[in-house]
Amino acid sequence: MYDILKWINEEKSARSHLKGLANKMAEELDQIRETTSPLLTIGSTSSSLTTAGTSLAHNTAWKHGRSVKLKHMEIQQLQTSLQKEIDAKQRIQEELKECQAENILKAEENLRLKEEIDKLQKQLTCEQTKQLTKSPITQSVSDDLSTFINNTSIDRFLRNVTAGLSDSPALLNDTNNDLSATFDDGSSGGDDSSRTMSGSLNKNQTIRPLVPLRNELHDFMIANFHVTAMCDDCQNALIGIVRQGFVCQRCKLICHPDCMEKISTPCRPSIKDRSRTILLDQHIVRIPKAGGIKKGWSKYQLLNLQTKLLFYELSSDKDQKITWPQPAFIIDLTDDEFIVSSVTSSDAYHANKKDVSSIFKISILKLSSPKQFQHTLVLTNNESEKNQYVNMLSDLSSKVKTLKQTGATRGANFIAKELFDTSKCSSLKETTAAVILDQDRLIACGEDGLYLLDISKDTSTKLSDKRVHQLSLISNNELLVTLAGKQRTIRLQSLKSLLEHPLSPLDSKIIETKNATTFTVHSTSLVLCVAIKNRILVYQLFSTPKPYHYSFIREFNIIQNVTYLEISTININQTEQQILWYGYPSTFIAQRLDQQCPSVSLLRDEDPTLQFFRDRPIEALRVVPVTNSSSINELLLVFRELGIYVSCSTGMRTRHRELMWTALPISTAFSDPYLLIYTEKSVDIYDVPSATWLQSLPLSRTRSLTFDGCICLSHDAELLNHHSKLLYLIQKTNSNPLLNVPERASSKSLATRGGRFRVGGGVVGTIKSTTSSSIAPISGPKDFTHISHLGKGEGLQIISGLKQVSPTSTLSSINHSSSGSTLNTNNRRSLISGPQNFVHLTHIGPSDISTFASDLSTTNTTTNKAVISAPMNFRHQVHIGHNDEIDQLNSNNNNNNNNNTRKGVTYEQQTNSVLLKQQQQQVTSSGNSTLSSQSLSFKDEDDSDQPLE
Ligand SMILES: [Zn+2]
Ligand SMILES: [Zn+2]
Secondary structure: OHHHHHHHHHHHHHHHHHHHHHHHHHHHHHHHHHHHHHHHHHHHHHHOOOOHHHHHHHHHHHHHHHHHHHHHHHHHHHHHHHHHHHHHHHHHHHHHHHHHHHHHHHHHHHHHHHHHHHHHHHHHHHHHHHHHHOOHHHHHOOOOHHHHHHHHHHHHHHHHHHHHHHHHHHHHHHHHHHHHHHHHHHHHHHHHHHHHHOOOOOOOOOOOOOOOOOOOOOOEEEEOOOOOOEOOOOOOEOOOOOOOEEEEOOOOOEEOHHHHOOOOOOOOHHHHHHHHHHHHHOOEEEEEOOOOHHHOEEEEEEEEEOOEEEEEEOOOOOOOOOOOOOOOEEEEOOOOOOEEEEOOOOOOOOOOOOOHHHEEEEEEEEEEEOEEEEEEEEEOOOHHHHHHHHHHHHHHHHHHHHHHHHOOOOOOOEEEEEEEEHHHOHHHOOOOOEEEOOOOEEEEEOOOOEEEEEOOOOEEEEEEOOOEEEEEEEOOOOEEEEEEOOOOEEEEEEHHHHHHOOOOOOOEEEHHHOOOOEEEEOOOOOEEEEEEOOEEEEEEEOOOOOOOOEEEEEEEEOOOOOOEEEEEEEEEOOEEEEEEEEEEOOEEEEEEOOOOOOOEEOOOOOOHHHHHHHHOOOOEEEEEEEOOOOOOOEEEEEEOOOEEEEEOOOOOEOOOOOEOOOOOEEEEEEEOOEEEEEEOOOEEEEEOOOOEEEEEEOOOOEEEOOOOOOEEEEOOOOOOOOOOEEEEEEEOOOOOOOOOOOOOOOHHHHHHHHOOOOOOOOOEEEEEOOOOOOEOOOOOOOOOOOOOOOOHHHHHHHHHHHOOOOHHHHHHHHHHHHHOOOOOOHHHHHHHHOHHHOOOOOOOOHHHHHHHHHHOOOOOHHHHHHHHHOOOOOOOOOOOOHHHHHHHHHHHHHOOOOOHHHHHHHHHHHHHHHHHHHHHHHHHHOOOOOHHHHHHHHHHHHHHHOOOO
């Protein structure tokens, strides 16, 4: 700049000098003209007098011509001098450029040299550690194969798991180092970030690529795995959709990116086939198929990843579309209610008797309110293997618990509570978004409008008729911004008036936003950004006066359709800056809103292994700031197939570790510092700063409705009886929740609270079966359709009516209801179908079960009932059709052989009677005094069920 100013000044002075010169010359010329003109006149007079007049005229013309000529010359002279000056300046500029380029080159060379030094130092330390750790153990791995397969499979598994566990603090330390390293980078890159973000992308900026991971012994390449794989170093599973790990090009050794640099086993191309067969044979267990043990068992491979157990189905009829190893389900050992135990024959009714000793059971918490567990039966090869698994897993879970208690490991500790049962408002089944209004109320988009849900009262009120796709509540909960209607336009609405006059048209529509795909609005600055295909419109909203008005600020045109949009306030160099993040396939862009400046791509790494981003479109889901202390220097880019950490300032990758999902995300949420990934099988929670997978909630087919994921909609088949549920995800330790979710302990308490019975509210345990289909206890949702709700009075009627019901007709009514045909009496129907009548009476421990089970055939009815009523032990094993049941009963009577199948059926029959009894008890509790005689009459009927033909 200074140089340019200088040149300009020089030029100015030169010009003024030239002007002065020109003036001088003009004056001189005039003088010359004056002196020469008399001579000319003399000459002309001497030549001819007659031509004097004309020559005079000629003279003046000549004079004029000469002056013009002179002027021309003058101008030409000036022009040439100017040209010379310009040329000189250009030369100087070129020289300057050359100097600059040279400087840049030198700086780059310096950097390269520095990197090389770093690399060499790293190699040196690597070599040193290798020499230290070289021991006979690592050498002997390849030696004795047979003993390895036969004996150590489980031992090894155990070691792996424990190793994985003990590794985790170390891992955290590692990441801390990483973080501090990025911090250091950040402090130097802080200036860069402001430069980048302010748009003047300086070419001199140091863009430092990540030093690639290297291992001197092997030739590792990043790879996509299509089948289950395990790290040969830490023995943990490789998870993810793409780029799950590294494979040695020579010996086919597999490892995690985290483990690659520390691998010290030599490269032996001859052992590659061996390692693959080991993996195929390892950790094979069986889990009951959908429909229960009676349907058989499916083979699974059980792998672990630190504190998670991953079950991969090994059946051949796998979904062909899935091209990566996707766990069928995940069990998180950090679950506080995790229990692993052996089973008795009563736990696994339909199992082969000889198998029972090889089966163990894992229970984890699925829902914390109402409390609901997920039980998984696992069949191993033999009893000793089972014992090993049980011991190993219980050891591990107790270790995890103590670690958690001492605070040594960080856990996410999210729990799920039922917020609202959408069966009460069917249009909420497919709700797409929700916002929290206050501790008791929230607003949710239904299929046909907007609803106000009061969770303390369990009520819903329709607020608007318009189909709402997305909503946002800003300006102290005053202004409701929605993307609504068939035309998908943005509407601004006063929430207060909407609550006062529901269904009133108070829309203030932004007409230009027709066909909007998505929007984002900043809660404090009230800046609204709307994406319409490949355009982004920016508006300023005003909180007053009503109806809300807005003003258009600007428009951005993007090369592709925008799928993600978010305004974020981030702190760069102690100044808050509003940045719009948006995404289209394979790309995330940052755009500053407060200044006119060009947009910046957030992933600018030229890493050739990231080529796949350019090869095919990968959905861009969200940008997550990695917050540590005050300022943000790092971002996590969440793509549909993986998460990548980049520097906020340079767009270069900052970590080798990429976040891997267990399956493709259905939706994502961010609750600082946790990233929540909702997949078909689970809700996985990641800690963003440390890039670790902390927790996995066993909620399938669930998706987030809010930005932070605290409200979500679950279609989990085990949670519901054919309808979705709104769930509330919250940290267990959170003492200040946004919502006051009423504890739904049991159906009984709800019955008293709401004055009515409740569907699906009871404490139930479910057997986790193969995939999505579930086996609900007693009230099998498939053939146990809910027909009607019972009020207090109705229940009474039914019970009195039951006296006259003959055992035969009771049974037939069961069969009828299961086959869906009509029934004669409403009373019987409701009795059978009502899962809401089932009350949890008592929990029974494992030791109790065996005694009860052995007593079962001989004991009197009262004892049986106690056994049956315990929901912990009672599990519906199989659904029985019309004919099955009669057959079962027949065989029950004819055959004295005490087999499991029969017992299961007996249970079912008895359950019905228990249902009756419990219903009766509820009635009693509500003030009926004629219980005892009716109870007796029930018993009679129960007993007469048995000899039925
Ligand atoms: Zn590993
Ligand atoms: Zn190798």
